[in-house]
Amino acid sequence: MSPILFYGVPEGCSFGSIVALEWSGLPYRLCRVEMPEMVSGDDYLRINPVGETPSLLLDDGRVISESMAILQHIGARTIGSGRGFVQGSEDFDRLNQMLAFLNTTFFKAFGPLWYAFEHALEPHEKQTLAAYGIAAVEKAHYTLERLLDSREWLVGNGPSLAEAYFVGIARWNDFHKVVDRSQFPSLHRLYERMQQQPAVRFAHAIEHRQEAKSSGAFLGEVALTEAIGLLKQAA
Helix, strand or coil: CCCEEEEEECCCCCHHHHHHHHHHCCEEEEEEEECCCHHHCHHHHHHCCCCCCCEEECCCCCEEECHHHHHHHHHHCCECCCCECCCCCHHHHHHHHHHHHHHHHHHHHCHHHHHHHHCCCCHHHHHHHHHHHHHHHHHHHHHHHHHHCCCCCCCCCCCCHHHHHHHHHHCHHHHHCCCCHHHCHHHHHHHHHHHCCHHHHHHHHHHCCCCCCCCCEEEEECCHHHHHHHHHHHC
């Protein structure tokens, strides 16, 4: 059984894990999880009791959840590719630090905006959440611009797992229309550069159910019910 990545739509942060798997060259399949309906349903909760995507069902029946854990798992299997690094090395520490920032500060900044979008609230409540979220997103962009410090890449001399995760989160600004990304030159160049990556184009096409050309080892999509059956067999 090849690993199955459960990815959330629309606009799931699992986007970065799809990009990373494409880069890895490892065989994998995908399972589409509609949010919020399917992700909180009983079937998916059997995969991930937290009720969030992404989750990665491994060929031995184990399930890994949380983007950072999945990305580091992929990185550990592709050391030497420039995407992941040996634990304890300087490059690994830099990657881990950047992933932690993206997973907390950058990701969390959009939280109030998503909550306001997904829930029925009083107008004044939506306004308060929106103001809080806009301020947080602006601050996160300023901070990441400083961390980039005019470099082309977040870690190392090319796109790493940090860029895979970054591009899946940074696109949320296009959805919520918070900041003019061109105010942050290094961040803006990085985002535009990532749009040219075949793996990023593939992930976009998968999410939007368009024709998707894999440059990796994508083996197709499976339904959630089929994935649960495979999980039972592996148990």
